Amino acid sequence: MATQISQSTLKEKSQLLTPLNTQNLLDSVDAFLFDCDGVIWKGDSLIDGVSDTLDFLRSMGKKLVFVTNNSTKSRRQYAKKFHSVGISVSEDEIFSSSFAAAMYLKVNKFPKEKKVSLLEENVSLSSKLHTLNEEAMAAKPQVYVIGEEGILEELELAGFTPLGGPVGAVVVGLDQYINFYKLQYGTLCIRENPGCLFIATNRDAVGNLTDLQEWPGAGCMVGAICGTTQKDPIVVGKPSTFLMDFLLEKFNIPTSKMCMVGDRLDTDILFGQNSGCRTLLVFSGVTKESDLQDPSNQIHPEYMTTTLSDILHLANNKF
Amino acid sequence: MLTIKLSAAAVCSSSSTHFPNSHSRLRFNKRIPFLSNPSLFNPLRSIAECSSFSAKKNSAKTMDYSASSRIVAAAEQLKDPDQLIDSVETFIFDCDGVIWKGDKLIDGVPETLDMLRSKGKRLVFVTNNSTKSRKQYGKKFETLGLNVSEEEIFASSFAAAAYLKSIEFPKDKKVYVVGEEGILKELDLAGFQYIGGPEDGDKKIELKPGFLMEHDEDVGAVVVGFDRYFNYYKIQYATLCIRENPGCLFIATNRDAVTHLTDAQEWAGGGSMVGAVRGSTQREPHVVGKPSTFMMDYLAKEFNISKSQICMVGDRLDTDILFGQNGGCKTLLVLSGVTSLPMLQSPDNTIQPDFYTNKISDFLSLKAAAV
Numbered sequence: 001m002a003t004q005i006s007q008s009t010l011k012e013k014s015q016l017l018t019p020l021n022t023q024n025l026l027d028s029v030d031a032f033l034f035d036c037d038g039v040i041w042k043g044d045s046l047i048d049g050v051s052d053t054l055d056f057l058r059s060m061g062k063k064l065v066f067v068t069n070n071s072t073k074s075r076r077q078y079a080k081k082f083h084s085v086g087i088s089v090s091e092d093e094i095f096s097s098s099f100a101a102a103m104y105l106k107v108n109k110f111p112k113e114k115k116v117s118l119l120e121e122n123v124s125l126s127s128k129l130h131t132l133n134e135e136a137m138a139a140k141p142q143v144y145v146i147g148e149e150g151i152l153e154e155l156e157l158a159g160f161t162p163l164g165g166p167v168g169a170v171v172v173g174l175d176q177y178i179n180f181y182k183l184q185y186g187t188l189c190i191r192e193n194p195g196c197l198f199i200a201t202n203r204d205a206v207g208n209l210t211d212l213q214e215w216p217g218a219g220c221m222v223g224a225i226c227g228t229t230q231k232d233p234i235v236v237g238k239p240s241t242f243l244m245d246f247l248l249e250k251f252n253i254p255t256s257k258m259c260m261v262g263d264r265l266d267t268d269i270l271f272g273q274n275s276g277c278r279t280l281l282v283f284s285g286v287t288k289e290s291d292l293q294d295p296s297n298q299i300h301p302e303y304m305t306t307t308l309s310d311i312l313h314l315a316n317n318k319f
Numbered sequence: 320m321l322t323i324k325l326s327a328a329a330v331c332s333s334s335s336t337h338f339p340n341s342h343s344r345l346r347f348n349k350r351i352p353f354l355s356n357p358s359l360f361n362p363l364r365s366i367a368e369c370s371s372f373s374a375k376k377n378s379a380k381t382m383d384y385s386a387s388s389r390i391v392a393a394a395e396q397l398k399d400p401d402q403l404i405d406s407v408e409t410f411i412f413d414c415d416g417v418i419w420k421g422d423k424l425i426d427g428v429p430e431t432l433d434m435l436r437s438k439g440k441r442l443v444f445v446t447n448n449s450t451k452s453r454k455q456y457g458k459k460f461e462t463l464g465l466n467v468s469e470e471e472i473f474a475s476s477f478a479a480a481a482y483l484k485s486i487e488f489p490k491d492k493k494v495y496v497v498g499e500e501g502i503l504k505e506l507d508l509a510g511f512q513y514i515g516g517p518e519d520g521d522k523k524i525e526l527k528p529g530f531l532m533e534h535d536e537d538v539g540a541v542v543v544g545f546d547r548y549f550n551y552y553k554i555q556y557a558t559l560c561i562r563e564n565p566g567c568l569f570i571a572t573n574r575d576a577v578t579h580l581t582d583a584q585e586w587a588g589g590g591s592m593v594g595a596v597r598g599s600t601q602r603e604p605h606v607v608g609k610p611s612t613f614m615m616d617y618l619a620k621e622f623n624i625s626k627s628q629i630c631m632v633g634d635r636l637d638t639d640i641l642f643g644q645n646g647g648c649k650t651l652l653v654l655s656g657v658t659s660l661p662m663l664q665s666p667d668n669t670i671q672p673d674f675y676t677n678k679i680s681d682f683l684s685l686k687a688a689a690v
Binding site: 043044045175176177178179180183184187188191203205206209210211212213215216217219220221222223224225226227228229230 | 528529532546551574585591593595
């Protein structure tokens with residue numbers, strides 16, 4: 001499965017991993033940050049050698065953190081996914097963009113929901129209206145989500161429940177159930193509710209959502225809302241360094257002693273560089289060597305290699 | 320931008336004109352309303368509540384779609400319509416917000432058009448709305464009691480087909496359509512093979528192991544326009560064609576942010592579908608509708624008219640007026656559609672038409688006042 005990487009890629013910018021520089025990397029880095037899609041797994045299939053490599057890194061005392069832009073799951077759901085592919089990871093080692101969206105609202109003190117009584121089927125229409133009107137006027141802003149379960153769960157966990165109240169923020173992430181209704185609803189909120197926030201979990205164009213091919217990512221849903229509102233969103237996932245603050249708080253390690261491992265230049269590697277981390281690009285996901293070498297590409301990771309398990313093989317000097 | 324301020328009472332008495340072809344029963348769920356068959360309403364809002372959560376947190380900035388940022392003379396309010404009318408041979412009218420709103424004719428339109436015709440002016444109708452074909456628009460004009468022929472109508476659906484014709488798009492290649500009937504009909508008339516359209520709105524995908532979505536390798540162009548049946552299947556199909564079929568074109572009928580599908584409110588426009596496909600392909604589309612001058616060049620050639628003899632009348636600055644300016648025509652903004660006077664006069668606005676007025680029937684009423 002390993003493809004030959006041509007020697008011509010040994011340019012001034014990105015270095016191919018070798019036994020020597022792998023050892024240097026392992027000696028100088030205390031924490032490894034991994035993207036998930038295209039690095040750990042592809043769809044639901046674990047990439048070869050990942051499990052052993054992670055075990056090896058843990059045995060060397062390295063901290064492992066998983067930073068994913070895929071907002072379809074919550075941290076808890078990701079922990080379950082890891083478990084299902086035989087890797088032991090705890091929830092608080094996972095930093096998903098779904099979590100990032102909830103944290104952004106928390107950190108910026110978005111008002112928490114006051115519960116509003118909801119309309120029940122058998123109450124009369126006029127009394128329903130009266131209750132709703134009164135309570136809606138008093139209720140704090142709510143969050144409208146164009147996205148999947150992951151975002152909803154993280155918002156609930158952070159105390160933002162989607163009940164009543166005027167919409168004060170629209171969070172947009174990957175949504176395979178996207179439709180015109182959602183586009184319109186999100187558009188109305190952003191265009192017409194004064195001060196309504198437009199938050200994007202991420203803007204990835206495509207991703208390996210299944211093992212066999214790439215699928216449109218959140219960049220698509222966000223692009224749609226940009227198209228109707230003519231506004232730029234606040235991006236909370238990679239390459240924004242927003243999540244880095246949470247990592248720093250948790251691990252208390254300087255970013256220069258962290259290495260970001262990812263398959264995408266404009267999110268993973270840029271995130272790593274913007275935060276001052278070491279960076280390693282793997283070719284097991286969406287980026288091919290030719291993309292890296294393309295003259296229009298401005299992003300050059302420190303290191304590159306075929307796949308994550310190369311770290312293990314090179315450390316044991318198996319090449 | 321015209322909005323409806325809905326009170327709770329109005330919300331509950333929502334009629335079916337709020338969303339075409341939907342049921343109008345209101346439902347309040349315990350969850351976020353991912354309803355497939357909703358009636359749409361403005362979320363109840365309290366201005367005080369929303370703005371108390373600091374507006375400065377909203378770092379959203381308005382993207383500038385204007386052609387240039389040079390200092391231009393402010394638009395003049397139209398005072399002497401005769402002078403304008405006498406100075407041009409042809410009037411190009413946008414439709415939504417100028418002639419009609421949804422299915423309702425704007426006041427005074429029939430008389431105004433008759434007056435212009437009686438003065439020997441050529442009338443042309445250029446709309447970015449790709450949901451209908453020229454023929455279907457002809458019918459709409461007829462239903463509203465207006466005397467307009469198919470040949471005078473240029474919809475962006477027609478523009479897409481005309482564009483493919485102009486580049487000699489091979490007849491043995493296919494077109495994948497993210498859009499509605501209008502585009503399909505025009506492609507058909509022009510003799511192009513297409514797949515996709517509204518029926519793909521029912522197609523579902525399941526992201527599971529081993530599932531591979533196939534796509535037709537003969538698709539040589541993807542045309543994206545307004546599509547109320549938009550879904551993930553279509554986005555993926557379009558994305559696969561554009562990314563994987565060598566030389567596949569990415570054509571957009573238009574990029575309007577919002578559109579007046581109904582008279583009551585604005586609706587997410589073609590700009591959203593195009594934005595979505597742009598997001599996943601990271602490619603810029605070739606736009607055939609306003610403000611691109613493709614349709615202007617086409618009709619100038621078709622009718623053998625000089626652009627300086629044209630006045631473009633529209634309600635939208637970044638499509639209609641920019642279209643007119645890019646084409647070298649005179650431009651008249653009407654305030655009967657999406658643009659308000661404050662928007663025109665806002666310091667953020669860099670597009671200044673030559674003139675502005677409330678609605679096209681001012682051609683008649685201002686004349687009457689002057690007499």
